[in-house]
Amino acid sequence: MQREGSAFSGLGVVMLKELSDHLTSIRMRVLEWLVVLIALAALYGAIQQIKDTTAEDPFLFLRLFTTSRDPLPSFVSFLSFLVPLMAIGLGFDAVNGEHNRRTLSRILSQPIYRDALLFGKFLAGLVTLAISLIALWLLVVGLGLLLIGIPPGAEEIARSFVFLLVTIVYAGVWLALALLFSVVFRSAATAALITLGLWLLVTFIWPVLSGALAQIFIPPDPRYTALGLQTPATAQLEQILARFSPSTLYAEIVVALLDPTTRALGPIYLSQLQGAVLGAPLPFGESVLIAWPQMVGMIATAIVLFVIGYVIFQRQEVRA
Amino acid sequence: MIADAVIEAHGLTKTYGSAVAVDHISFSVGRGEIFGLLGPNGAGKTTTILMMLGLTEISEGDVRVLGFNPAREPLSVKRRVGYLPDTVGFYDNLTAADNLRYTARLIGFRAMEREKRIAAALDRVGLAEFADKRVDTFSRGMRQRLGLAEIVMKGAQIAILDEPTSGLDPHATAELLGIIRGFKTEGVSVLLSSHLLERVQSVCDRVALFHAGRIALMGSVPDLGRQVLGGGYVVDIEADGVGLPERLALIPGVSGVEKTGIGKLRLHADRDVRPEAAAEVVAMQGRLKYLGVQEPSLEAIYTRYFEAKPEQGAQERTRHAA
Numbered sequence: 001m002q003r004e005g006s007a008f009s010g011l012g013v014v015m016l017k018e019l020s021d022h023l024t025s026i027r028m029r030v031l032e033w034l035v036v037l038i039a040l041a042a043l044y045g046a047i048q049q050i051k052d053t054t055a056e057d058p059f060l061f062l063r064l065f066t067t068s069r070d071p072l073p074s075f076v077s078f079l080s081f082l083v084p085l086m087a088i089g090l091g092f093d094a095v096n097g098e099h100n101r102r103t104l105s106r107i108l109s110q111p112i113y114r115d116a117l118l119f120g121k122f123l124a125g126l127v128t129l130a131i132s133l134i135a136l137w138l139l140v141v142g143l144g145l146l147l148i149g150i151p152p153g154a155e156e157i158a159r160s161f162v163f164l165l166v167t168i169v170y171a172g173v174w175l176a177l178a179l180l181f182s183v184v185f186r187s188a189a190t191a192a193l194i195t196l197g198l199w200l201l202v203t204f205i206w207p208v209l210s211g212a213l214a215q216i217f218i219p220p221d222p223r224y225t226a227l228g229l230q231t232p233a234t235a236q237l238e239q240i241l242a243r244f245s246p247s248t249l250y251a252e253i254v255v256a257l258l259d260p261t262t263r264a265l266g267p268i269y270l271s272q273l274q275g276a277v278l279g280a281p282l283p284f285g286e287s288v289l290i291a292w293p294q295m296v297g298m299i300a301t302a303i304v305l306f307v308i309g310y311v312i313f314q315r316q317e318v319r320a
Numbered sequence: 321m322i323a324d325a326v327i328e329a330h331g332l333t334k335t336y337g338s339a340v341a342v343d344h345i346s347f348s349v350g351r352g353e354i355f356g357l358l359g360p361n362g363a364g365k366t367t368t369i370l371m372m373l374g375l376t377e378i379s380e381g382d383v384r385v386l387g388f389n390p391a392r393e394p395l396s397v398k399r400r401v402g403y404l405p406d407t408v409g410f411y412d413n414l415t416a417a418d419n420l421r422y423t424a425r426l427i428g429f430r431a432m433e434r435e436k437r438i439a440a441a442l443d444r445v446g447l448a449e450f451a452d453k454r455v456d457t458f459s460r461g462m463r464q465r466l467g468l469a470e471i472v473m474k475g476a477q478i479a480i481l482d483e484p485t486s487g488l489d490p491h492a493t494a495e496l497l498g499i500i501r502g503f504k505t506e507g508v509s510v511l512l513s514s515h516l517l518e519r520v521q522s523v524c525d526r527v528a529l530f531h532a533g534r535i536a537l538m539g540s541v542p543d544l545g546r547q548v549l550g551g552g553y554v555v556d557i558e559a560d561g562v563g564l565p566e567r568l569a570l571i572p573g574v575s576g577v578e579k580t581g582i583g584k585l586r587l588h589a590d591r592d593v594r595p596e597a598a599a600e601v602v603a604m605q606g607r608l609k610y611l612g613v614q615e616p617s618l619e620a621i622y623t624r625y626f627e628a629k630p631e632q633g634a635q636e637r638t639r640h641a642a
């Protein structure tokens with residue numbers, strides 16, 4: 001059946017309203033301050049550490065992101081932790097909030113499709129996250145420049161910029177998940193709890209669990225175990241399982257981008273090392289290529305989650 | 321069927337699994353008419369409304385709104401129809417005018433026209449001075465009025481109001497019904513639903529009495545009164561004069577005279593006999609203090625109708641009473 005008119009009429013209007021809601025909301029203020037303070041703390045630690053180690057480093061600037069100093073984790077670890085929280089914070093009550101405020105049926109009785117409402121909310125959340133992350137990135141670059149005093153090279157800028165884009169996509173995955181649960185659960189509190197629970201599971205428990213599961217499916221070969229090595233088949237399965245988590249994908253991409261010496265993600269095969277000087281950095285393009293499947297996987301995850309939410313929302317009753 | 325119908329439903333049906341919420345109903349609403357969908361909670365009024373707006377799928381049957389099929393052309397329908405949902409909500413953090421601005425943008429009005437329409441609409445429902453107040457300070461009645469302002473702003477040809485008076489005090493109800501009557505004078509057709517029959521019977525030109533997903537009775541209130549209550553007008557008179565009851569009983573069409581108090585009489589007649597009754601009192605040089613005709617009450621019609629058909633009425637009435 002052909003639908004009348006454009007599915008996206010009203011999209012821009014919804015997006016602008018949601019965006020202005022986000023940017024003026026107290027919730028967003030708190031999250032932003034949290035992120036800025038933590039980023040500053042991590043950055044400070046990294047700079048102290050970098051100043052202490054006098055070794056020559058061609059990628060000094062990238063070390064800003066990845067270096068940690070006890071007891072603080074690195075900037076990247078903080079970010080991988082906070083970005084999902086921000087995204088969930090923005091999305092968990094997107095649709096059920098409209099239900100509970102009894103605005104949904106009134107808005108949907110205007111000449112727009114449900115598509116515009118859901119997609120507008122997603123875009124607004126994504127733009128909000130992107131604005132925050134870009135501001136944060138500029139803050140790091142600026143402070144790095146001021147405090148280390150060495151301008152970053154073009155490649156370092158390129159790598160950290162792709163890292164920024166990937167982080168925005170990562171935020172999009174969690175935003176899509178939060179949006180999905182805001183469609184499924186009528187109570188915002190339930191939606192928030194379940195999304196957070198899933199985040200904990202996928203980020204902290206799943207990596208451990210995938211190791212255990214891999215050992216159950218492919219018991220380790222005692223010959224390898226005797227040598228203190230992982231059985232290759234088991235390790236491979238573990239990695240496949242672990243990659244079902246967007247957190248794993250994100251961590252792998254970050255390693256490939258911010259540590260130019262990364263030659264492969266996961267177990268390294270002899271063929272990949274042939275002709276390579278161990279520890280020599282890869283060119284930017286090749287680093288991106290290594291992480292390409294992970295990037296595609298993450299984008300696909302975001303799209304699939306959004307589409308599931310979309311399909312459920314289309315068939316949902318609008319009445320309160 | 322009505323010649324100039326803005327809404328026409330034929331065999332409209334909605335099923336949820338095996339449960340039938342709306343069961344093959346047919347009705348039509350004429351241009352400029354106030355049509356009431358009345359009946360107890362759970363009778364299927366809201367479901368019918370949602371189907372007309374294309375907000376829920378139609379299981380069977382067909383409905384046309386201004387000639388459009390809401391399932392196929394929802395945007396055409398929604399552009400021309402204003403909807404006030406049951407317990408309407410607004411964005412509490414925005415002002416009344418900003419809430420309307422958002423809707424106006426969704427509809428696609430340009431900035432100039434938007435502001436003009438919003439000001440006029442708020443004025444129309446008596447909220448002009450609250451335009452820049454946040455909605456979280458609004459009472460229930462004000463929110464309902466803001467909902468009506470949205471319909472005015474939209475310039476809708478049809479206003480569909482779901483339980484517009486529920487939860488309102490008598491004063492707010494009267495105000496709201498006044499605005500709804502105003503819609504009619506502006507040529508806007510109104511379809512309203514309510515489970516409080518007597519509240520809205522005065523504004524409705526015609527009503528459809530819903531019962532368990534079906535329309536049990538449909539027509540104007542006086543027509544239904546004649547049809548169900550056995551016809552007959554009840555005229556109350558308060559006047560003095562010796563032998564007045566006897567003289568009134570002689571008026572053609574009067575079937576009985578009843579004394580209801582000192583100087584108070586109640587006539588039962590098959591037509592409105594107020595002119596003749598007044599003439600009699602004057603002829604006797606009596607003083608006429610009160611003369612009125614009782615509208616048949618929808619509540620009475622509903623109760624009487626389902627008393628006559630207890631097999632389907634009993635369960636629904638207890639739910640209604642609760």
Ligand SMILES: Nc1ncnc2c1ncn2[C@@H]1O[C@H](COP(=O)(O)OP(=O)(O)O)[C@@H](O)[C@H]1O
Nearest residue numbers: 317336339341360361362363364365366367368
């Ligand atoms: N989403 C739903 N799933 C199943 N049954 C429903 C659903 N929505 C409404 N109903 C049923 O449909 C019937 C009609 O409901 P409704 O149209 O809301 O009645 P009214 O507006 O007259 O009070 C009720 O019996 C209700 O329980």
Ligand SMILES: [Mg+2]
Nearest residue numbers: 362365366406
């Ligand atoms: Mg209802």
